[in-house]
Amino acid sequence: QVQLVESGGGLVQAGGSLRLSCAASGLNFRNYAMGWFRQGPGQEREHVAALTRDGRTTYYADSVKGRFTISRDNAKNTVYLQMNYLKPEDTALYYCGADNAILSTVVAGRMRPDYWGQGTQVTVSS
Numbered sequence: 604q605v606q607l608v609e610s611g612g613g614l615v616q617a618g619g620s621l622r623l624s625c626a627a628s629g630l631n632f633r634n635y636a637m638g639w640f641r642q643g644p645g646q647e648r649e650h651v652a653a654l655t656r657d658g659r660t661t662y663y664a665d666s667v668k669g670r671f672t673i674s675r676d677n678a679k680n681t682v683y684l685q686m687n688y689l690k691p692e693d694t695a696l697y698y699c700g701a702d703n704a705i706l707s708t709v710v711a712g713r714m715r716p717d718y719w720g721q722g723t724q725v726t727v728s729s
Contacts, residue, residue, distance in 0.1 A: 605629040605718045607699050612723030615689055619727070623684040625699030625720055636704045637675055637682040638662075638714045641695035641725075651697070652684060653709045662712045667693075689727045696722040 611623040623639070638653035652673040653662040661673055672685040682699055700716025708714060 605701070607701060607718055607720035609697065609699055609720045609723040612697060612725045614726045614728065617689060617691055617727055617729050619689050620685070620687045621689065621725060623686065623697055623699075623723060623725075625682045625684075627680045627682070627701060627718075630701060630718065632680040632701075633677050634703060635701040635717075636709045636714060637673075638700045638702065638709075638716060639671075639673060639682075639684045640698045640700060640716075641693075642698070643692075643695040646695070648698075649695075650712050650714060653712065653714050654682065655706055655709050660706060660710055662710050664712065686725070689725075691727045691729045694725060694727050696724050698722045 606628045609625045639651045642648040651664050654673045658675045670688045675682045699720045701718040702714045702716045
């Protein structure tokens with residue numbers, strides 16, 4: 604059974620930082636591109652960041668470029684999202700997803716995850 608478990612969310616003031624983690628089990632982690640998505644209140648889900656299987660190529664949404672960094676540790680089956688200079692508009696439920704996607708799909712921000720986590724809430728106060 605595949606499980607993706609996010610952690611690291613919380614309440615932070617604007618300008619602060621958080622580091623999200625997503626621990627994967629039940630799948631061959633190295634074979635999956637990993638992504639982070641978010642959905643704020645009354646908003647559609649947004650694809651925030653993605654990372655290829657080897658961790659060498661990334662995708663970022665324009666809204667987070669320069670502030671967020673995605674990384675992975677294949678030895679720990681974990682993907683991370685370092686979020687700096689947080690803004691109130693970053694408030695959302697953050698999900699990770701695993702997708703057996705090719706490089707071009709990942710870098711174009713077109714991941715369609717096969718597996719999803721339950722999400723971790725990030726709230727940024729002004």
